[in-house]
Amino acid sequence: MIKVLPGVAVAALVGGHWLPAACVVVPGAAGPFRIPVRARTGTGVVLTFDDGPHVAGTPAVLEALASAGAHAVFFVSGEQVVRHPALVREVVAAGHELGLHGFRHETRRQWTRALLADDVRRAADAVESATGLSPTLYRPPHGVFSIVGLRTVRSLGLEPLLWSKWGRDWEAGATAASITRRSTRRVAARDVILLHDADHYGARDSWRRTVMALPRIVEALHRAGLTTQRWTETELPQPARS
Numbered sequence: 001m002i003k004v005l006p007g008v009a010v011a012a013l014v015g016g017h018w019l020p021a022a023c024v025v026v027p028g029a030a031g032p033f034r035i036p037v038r039a040r041t042g043t044g045v046v047l048t049f050d051d052g053p054h055v056a057g058t059p060a061v062l063e064a065l066a067s068a069g070a071h072a073v074f075f076v077s078g079e080q081v082v083r084h085p086a087l088v089r090e091v092v093a094a095g096h097e098l099g100l101h102g103f104r105h106e107t108r109r110q111w112t113r114a115l116l117a118d119d120v121r122r123a124a125d126a127v128e129s130a131t132g133l134s135p136t137l138y139r140p141p142h143g144v145f146s147i148v149g150l151r152t153v154r155s156l157g158l159e160p161l162l163w164s165k166w167g168r169d170w171e172a173g174a175t176a177a178s179i180t181r182r183s184t185r186r187v188a189a190r191d192v193i194l195l196h197d198a199d200h201y202g203a204r205d206s207w208r209r210t211v212m213a214l215p216r217i218v219e220a221l222h223r224a225g226l227t228t229q230r231w232t233e234t235e236l237p238q239p240a241r242s
Contacts, residue, residue, distance in 0.1 A: 017111075020145035023162060030162060033150060037164045039190040044229030045221055046192045047072040048163065050101055050139065051170075053080050053087035054198030057207030061197040062094050064211050068218040070228040072096050075139045078103030078123030080200060085130035092131050097231055099137035100124060100158065105201045107141050110149030117152055137161050137231065141201075143194075161231075163194035167217075169210045170202025176212035183213070184220040193217070 023030040023037070030037050039046050047065075049072055052058045058074075065072055074091050076098060081088050092098065102109070103122040109115040120138065128134055138158040140149060145160065153160055165187060167179035183193050195214075199206045221227060 017146050017148065018144075020147060020150055023145065024143040033145070035145065035150070035160045035162055036192075037162045038192055039229070039231065041190070042229050042233055043189045044227045044233075045187060045189070046231055047195065047217075047228050048075060048099070048139075048161075048192060049073070049195050049197040050075045050077075051080070051105070051196050051198040051200050051202070052076055053084045053091065054200065054207060055084060055087070057197045057199065057211070058084075058087045058091065060207065060211045061214070062090060062096075064214040065096070066094065068215060070214075070218050071230045072228065073099050073137065073231050074197065075099040075101040075137070076123075076127060077101045077105055077141075077198075077200070078119075078126040079105075080198065081123070081126040081130055085126075088127065088130045092133065097137075098127060098131070098133060098135045099139055099161065100127065100135050101139055102141050105141040107144045110140065110144075110146040110152075113148055113152045116149050117156065120153065120156055120158070161192065163192045165191050166194040167210065167213065169213070170196050170199075170206050172203035172206070174203070174206060174209055176209050176216060179209060179213035180216040180220060183217050184224070187221065187224055187226065189226060 020033050023035055074096055100123045103119045109119045136159055138153050138160055143162050165183050167183040169179045195210050197207055
């Protein structure tokens with residue numbers, strides 16, 4: 001019989017719990033967990049924005065998207081929705097889609113089902129109170145899932161969505177040029193691009209550089225023969241009921 005030291009067993013348990021976290025940094029890691037990182041169908045690219053709404057960043061991003069004729073999905077944080085409900089309504093009024101990004105921007109809430117379920121429900125309630133809508137997409141803070149977190153989100157009827165491209169626009173050293181380059185390098189149809197319309201959880205004023213990058217990103221997409229598309233346009237048709 002092989003003896004397992006207590007410390008080793010604990011480390012293995014913790015490591016297994018957070019195994020899906022590798023999906024955001026290891027290519028192909030999301031596949032075994034059935035976490036989408038790209039759209040299932042379509043010929044365009046899905047732009048997504050996390051961490052809002054933000055009193056200055058969200059309106060600026062909305063204006064840039066309108067000027068470019070681009071669509072996006074906004075993964076909103078519940079605590080920010082409570083502070084700025086009118087901004088979430090502006091997002092919806094502009095024709096964009098909403099996803100949940102949790103209530104608190106804290107990965108640790110995925111330690112237990114109870115903690116995460118409460119967090120997700122609070123976020124959903126905040127969005128429904130502000131807009132009357134019930135989003136079906138979920139992206140965890142930092143893009144990090146645990147085994148428990150992934151199962152919990154699905155049990156609540158939500159679909160997890162990560163990304164295939166990111167601008168790393170939350171970093172202090174990011175520039176409009178670096179955001180554009182990272183977001184559009186080898187971009188292809190059905191890619192999902194991660195950006196941010198807020199600096200609540202990133203470098204101060206980082207959203208300003210994102211706004212500067214947006215026209216360049218859309219231009220780069222056009223040069224590649226691509227446009228933006230709504231996530232609902234990428235969903236697979238449901239089989240007809242008999």
